[in-house]
Amino acid sequence: MGKTLIIGSSGQIGSDLVGELSALKGKDNVIASDIREPKNFDGTFVTLDATNKKDLERIIDEHDVSEVYLLAALLSATAEMNPQFAWDLNMGSLSHVLDLAREGKLKKIFFPSSIAVFGPTTPKDNTPQRTILEPSTVYGITKLAGERWAEYYFKRYGTDIRGIRYPGLISYKALPGGGTTDYAVQIFYDALQNKTHECFLNKDTELPMLYMSDAVRGTINLMEAPADQIKIRSAYNLAGFSFTPEQIAASIQKHIPNFKIAYQPDYRQAIADSWPNSIDDSEARKDWGWKPKYDLDAMVEDMLTNLEKKLA
Numbered sequence: 391m392g393k394t395l396i397i398g399s400s401g402q403i404g405s406d407l408v409g410e411l412s413a414l415k416g417k418d419n420v421i422a423s424d425i426r427e428p429k430n431f432d433g434t435f436v437t438l439d440a441t442n443k444k445d446l447e448r449i450i451d452e453h454d455v456s457e458v459y460l461l462a463a464l465l466s467a468t469a470e471m472n473p474q475f476a477w478d479l480n481m482g483s484l485s486h487v488l489d490l491a492r493e494g495k496l497k498k499i500f501f502p503s504s505i506a507v508f509g510p511t512t513p514k515d516n517t518p519q520r521t522i523l524e525p526s527t528v529y530g531i532t533k534l535a536g537e538r539w540a541e542y543y544f545k546r547y548g549t550d551i552r553g554i555r556y557p558g559l560i561s562y563k564a565l566p567g568g569g570t571t572d573y574a575v576q577i578f579y580d581a582l583q584n585k586t587h588e589c590f591l592n593k594d595t596e597l598p599m600l601y602m603s604d605a606v607r608g609t610i611n612l613m614e615a616p617a618d619q620i621k622i623r624s625a626y627n628l629a630g631f632s633f634t635p636e637q638i639a640a641s642i643q644k645h646i647p648n649f650k651i652a653y654q655p656d657y658r659q660a661i662a663d664s665w666p667n668s669i670d671d672s673e674a675r676k677d678w679g680w681k682p683k684y685d686l687d688a689m690v691e692d693m694l695t696n697l698e699k700k701l702a
C-alpha cells in the first residue's frame with residue numbers, strides 16, 4: 391500500500407483527520423494538501439488546487455499515493471452564493487480522483503457526502519438510508535451526483551470508493567466553513583467570549599449533528615474495514631444526536647448561565663428546513679460496527695473545555 395493523500399487538509403474534517411491518520415499510518419505516510427499552505431504544519435504538506443488534474447496526478451506519482459480522502463468542497467451556504475463554482479469544485483475534483491483510480495493510480499478513495507442529499511420531500515424523522523432524494527441546494531445536488539458516480543465507478547470499474555453522509559459536524563480545531571449547521575460551532579465562540587449568539591436559524595429547527603472525534607473515528611473505521619463488509623458504495627447515513635438551537639443553548643447555559651441567544655433567521659433557514667431532523671444510521675452500525683460516543687451534553691462539555699484552552 392502506498393501513501394495517503396488528504397485533499398482539503400486545512401478544512402473542518404481535514405484539520406482533525408490528518409493527526410489521526412498520521413497516528414495510525416505513521417507521519418511519513420500521510421500527505422496533506424490544500425489550496426493554501428497552513429502556518430506551522432507538522433508533516434508533509436503540498437499546495438494543490440483540487441480542480442487541477444495534472445497537479446493532482448503529479449503529486450500522486452511523486453509521493454507514491456494509493457489512497458485519497460477527498461475533502462475539498464464548497465459547503466451548503468457558501469455554495470448558494472456561487473452555484474457554478476460549487477458544481478465545478480465539488481464535481482470536478484471527484485471526477486479527477488475517480489479517473490485516476492480507473493487508470494490504476496489509486497487503490498482506495500474516501501468521498502464525503504452529506505445529509506444535504508435529502509430534500510423537502512424526504513421523510514424528516516429517522517430518515518432511512520434509502521428514501522426520496524430530491525435535494526434543493528446546489529451543494530446537495532453535487533453530493534447526490536457524487537454518490538451516484540461513486541456507486542457507478544464501483545460497479546463498472548471495481549473502484550474501492552467509500553462514503554459517509556455527514557450530518558452537521560462540530561469541532562474546536564477548525565473554524566466554521568460556510569455550512570448551514572455551522573451555527574452550532576460559532577455558538578461556542580460567542581458563549582466563551584461573553585457575546586450573545588445571533589442565530590441564523592429559528593429556535594426550534596432540529597438538525598442531525600455529530601462530534602468531530604466520532605466523525606473522524608467513523609471515517610477511519612469505514613476506510614479500514616475489509617472491502618466485503620462495505621455493502622453501500624454511494625454513502626452511509628451517519629448520526630450522533632439531534633438538537634435545536636434552543637436545546638444547544640440550554641446545554642451551554644448549564645456551564646455558562648449568563649449565555650444569551652437571539653434568533654434572526656436568514657436564507658439558511660430554508661436550507662435547514664429542507665433537511666431531516668434525525669437520521670437512521672443502522673446500516674453503518676450493521677455493516678462496519680459504527681457507534682457514536684458523544685451525546686449533546688458530553689459534546690458541549692468537551693467543546694467548552696477544549697475551546698477555552700484554545701482561546702486562552
Ligand code: AKB
Pocket residue numbers: 465466467503504505506529556557558559568569570571572
Ligand atoms: C453544511 O451545513 O453545509 C454541512 C453539511 C451538513 O454537509 N455541515
